[in-house]
Amino acid sequence: RSAGIVGAPFSKGQSRGGVEDGPERIRAAGLQRRLQQLGCAVKDYGNLTFEDMSRDEPMGLLKSVRAVGAANQKLSQAVQAAKEDGHTAVVLGGDHSLAIGSIHGHSAAVGELSVVWVDAHADINTPLTTYTGNIHGQPVSYLLHELRSKVPVLLNFSWLKPCVSAADVVFIGLRDVDPAEHYILKMLGVKTFSMSEVDQLGVARVMEETCDYLSARGKKPIHLSYDIDAIDPSVAPATGTPVVGGLTYREGVYITEHLCQTGLLSAVDLVEVNPLRGQTEEDVRSTVSTAIDLLLGCFGRVREGNHLPDYRLP
Numbered sequence: 001r002s003a004g005i006v007g008a009p010f011s012k013g014q015s016r017g018g019v020e021d022g023p024e025r026i027r028a029a030g031l032q033r034r035l036q037q038l039g040c041a042v043k044d045y046g047n048l049t050f051e052d053m054s055r056d057e058p059m060g061l062l063k064s065v066r067a068v069g070a071a072n073q074k075l076s077q078a079v080q081a082a083k084e085d086g087h088t089a090v091v092l093g094g095d096h097s098l099a100i101g102s103i104h105g106h107s108a109a110v111g112e113l114s115v116v117w118v119d120a121h122a123d124i125n126t127p128l129t130t131y132t133g134n135i136h137g138q139p140v141s142y143l144l145h146e147l148r149s150k151v152p153v154l155l156n157f158s159w160l161k162p163c164v165s166a167a168d169v170v171f172i173g174l175r176d177v178d179p180a181e182h183y184i185l186k187m188l189g190v191k192t193f194s195m196s197e198v199d200q201l202g203v204a205r206v207m208e209e210t211c212d213y214l215s216a217r218g219k220k221p222i223h224l225s226y227d228i229d230a231i232d233p234s235v236a237p238a239t240g241t242p243v244v245g246g247l248t249y250r251e252g253v254y255i256t257e258h259l260c261q262t263g264l265l266s267a268v269d270l271v272e273v274n275p276l277r278g279q280t281e282e283d284v285r286s287t288v289s290t291a292i293d294l295l296l297g298c299f300g301r302v303r304e305g306n307h308l309p310d311y312r313l314p
């Protein structure tokens with residue numbers, strides 16, 4: 001396995017400062033070393049730099065449209081390059097609006113793909129259904145073919161074309177979905193495993209059904225977009241929009257272990273880690289540590305233990 005890490009210190013998809021520090025905190029906690037200890041090759045492409053938009057007046061309710069469009073265009077190119085270099089892309093956020101560029105770039109490299117969206121939220125508001133104007137609550141609507149008519153022309157988004165079919169998306173962890181989002185999910189028949197289903201079925205069955213569902217649609221490369229707020233705030237509190245009743249640490253890691261063993265995992269976003277939203281340093285440490293363990297699960301770490309193929313007892 002080979003990981004291509006792209007840092008995306010971006011926060012303009014939402015209004016809380018600090019999420020731009022996510023990439024550095026995750027790196028500082030040893031992501032590269034831990035991946036290498038698994039025998040994973042690692043290329044760290046560093047952090048993207050995002051130009052300051054002098055003027056970025058709201059477009060209707062939408063906030064920071066120019067900044068979000070420009071940042072995601074850059075990210076799309078970076079992810080496409082990482083994929084063309086043969087890596088599994090690892091995008092470190094930054095807020096979840098980054099999934100627009102990440103998934104677009106992934107699709108530019110591999111063509112049709114499936115998306116597993118692990119999140120307390122559906123992030124499928126359109127520019128006309130959002131009531132906050134924060135684009136990190138809208139990325140899925142910008143990516144779906146079926147919602148193309150619901151996304152108006154936006155400044156700095158001319159590069160973006162919808163690239164995902166609603167039937168190729170699976171949500172896991174939902175527990176804070178707006179009415180308009182719920183309507184869209186039902187209208188499009190999107191496969192969802194809310195926290196009710198996680199409770200009802202258990203995470204093993206959720207993952208079995210997720211993988212059966214995706215393989216029935218052809219074994220496309222999987223894009224895992226993991227919002228750290230899918231994990232319960234008791235474990236991952238340092239995030240912008242915490243919601244009680246989330247995934248346990250064990251459920252969160254099981255999801256990545258299971259997706260890894262499909263052999264189809266092609267790109268991962270790990271977003272919404274916000275060090276400033278922790279009340280204590282332990283809050284931040286726990287959140288960052290969980291983020292790293294989720295990523296390690298994507299690259300073959302299992303809880304029974306791992307050893308390198310060339311290991312020989314002394």
Ligand SMILES: N/C(=N\O)NCCC[NH3+]
Nearest residue numbers: 119121123136137227241
């Ligand atoms: N973390 C968030 N999305 O994943 N916040 C925005 C969505 C709130 N409805």
Ligand SMILES: [Mn+2]
Nearest residue numbers: 096119123227
């Ligand atoms: Mn999200």
Ligand SMILES: [Mn+2]
Nearest residue numbers: 102103106267
């Ligand atoms: Mn990607």
Ligand SMILES: [Mn+2]
Nearest residue numbers: 120121227229
């Ligand atoms: Mn979320």
